[in-house]
Amino acid sequence: MSPRPRSGIRRVFRTEAPGLGDRVTVRRRVPGTRQVTDVIGHIVALEPLTVRPQEVGGLPSNAEAVVIDRAQLVTVRLLPERTVRNGDIRAVEVATARAFPGIEHSLSSDGQWLLRAGDGVTERSNSAAPLGPQAGFGAVPLDEILAFYARHSMPAIIQVPERIARPAERLAAGPEWEWGPEILVMTRPLDDAAPAATLPEGFTFEVDAAPDEEWYSLYHFRGQALPRHALELLRGDIDGTMSFGRIRAADGRTAAITRGTVTADDAGRSWLGLSAVEVSPDFQRHGLGRAITAGMLAWGAGAGAGQAFLQVVHTNTAGIRLYRSAGFAEHHRHRYAHRRATSG
Incomplete structure (x- = not known):
């Protein structure tokens, strides 16, 4: 039986159940106390849940594996295969946007969002992307985004990279929006x-x-x-x-x-x-x-x-x-x- 994911939290990313070899954070209760501790590493067995702590950077290690009793288990959170900085996420997304600029594109007035209109089915050239370093802290310029796509007679689409676009995640959780599938950037x-x-x-x-x-x-x-x-x-x-x-x-x-x-x-x-x-x-x-x-x-x-x-x-x-x-x-x-x- 696969370990249960984070309970009580609506997840946007990594919605699948963790499996063998996956890198995870496991939160567990310390027996006899009210304290909890985290084990970060790779799953080597599912029943009982067994995790081998990672090396620095998220690499697999040869450390002694930790067996986690199901009664102690609080949450399991699936992680990327390697430790990744927010700045590195933004760097890849910027390089991607320059490869898929759309036929027409412009920056939002605050300079944090790239608005793109293409002519095809691929969302990479037909979406608003939060590429500025402050895009994860300020409000989504929704009025500008809607007006831009209205001028192009297109439905508004926003790209939401994990971790660097929390305001966009919260916005898109509303009933006015429909999520597309999760896309791995490798x-x-x-x-x-x-x-x-x-x-x-x-x-x-x-x-x-x-x-x-x-x-x-x-x-x-x-x-x-x-x-x-x-x-x-x-x-x-x-x-x-x-x-x-x-x-x-x-x-x-x-x-x-x-x-x-x-x-x-x-x-x-x-x-x-x-x-x-x-x-x-x-x-x-x-x-x-x-x-x-x-x-x-x-x-x-x-x-x-x-x-x-x-x-x-x-x-x-x-x-x-x-x-x-x-x-x-x-x-x-x-x-x-x-x-x-x-x-x-």
């Missing part, structure tokens, strides 16, 4: 980026400056084909570099695709953004997903990026497994809140 350093994985015989990897029709034929987002003109406009407005990876089969057909962006955070650090990893149904189960990911990591390192990020819906277990095998770890999570249509 990262890895590129200073040790390995060369592209060995491809099956006859397959080749290449990076193009622009996509062609065959590349577009595989380009989807959550099962939907994306408008070509939206990506073309985005290519011209990105605050950085965008390139398009492809694996070709021996007969010349496109077997897998991905997209890579190189943008900077406010500190000037360059990030590779990896997205749109797709494998043609005709070429699945050849290891091409991992191969094209590795190929783009090597390309990003060569383009000067020191670290990489990507996003994956938290229920996409196959995708998460693929990216972990490529060296990515969960950094933080974010969600999108959609303003419900009002009658009248």
Whole structure:
């Protein structure tokens, strides 16, 4: 039986039950007293709940595991795989926003929110993002956000990264808003980026400056084909570099695709953004997903990026497994809140 999550608290992030290997904070009662203590570490057994305390930074350790009696258990809180600072969350979100600026965008009057309007189904280019260092302390500029999207005849969408956007979390808890799924933002350093994985015989990897029709034929987002003109406009407005990876089969057909962006955070650090990893149904189960990911990591390192990020819906277990095998770890999570249509 899985340990119960934090009781009496409505959670926005990490809503799934903790499992083996997960990093958690376990609060337990000290027998015979009214005191409680916390154990922070990785679950090594569920019944009874057993946690091995972590090393500094959230890394797994070889410390003696702690067995926690169910009668002593107060709460269990699922944590990211590594210790992450709020400033690092903001850095990744800034680099992401520069890769997905929307076709039209502007800052809120207080300079803390980026308002973006794109022309496609992806929320990354069609949402208001709290990117300023004070966005987690001041009120959400809701009137400005609603007016911006009304001018574009679009429903208002706000992006809510965990920990750095508490006012947005509270706002989106209201009945006027509907939450989208949890999205894992995963990262890895590129200073040790390995060369592209060995491809099956006859397959080749290449990076193009622009996509062609065959590349577009595989380009989807959550099962939907994306408008070509939206990506073309985005290519011209990105605050950085965008390139398009492809694996070709021996007969010349496109077997897998991905997209890579190189943008900077406010500190000037360059990030590779990896997205749109797709494998043609005709070429699945050849290891091409991992191969094209590795190929783009090597390309990003060569383009000067020191670290990489990507996003994956938290229920996409196959995708998460693929990216972990490529060296990515969960950094933080974010969600999108959609303003419900009002009658009248």
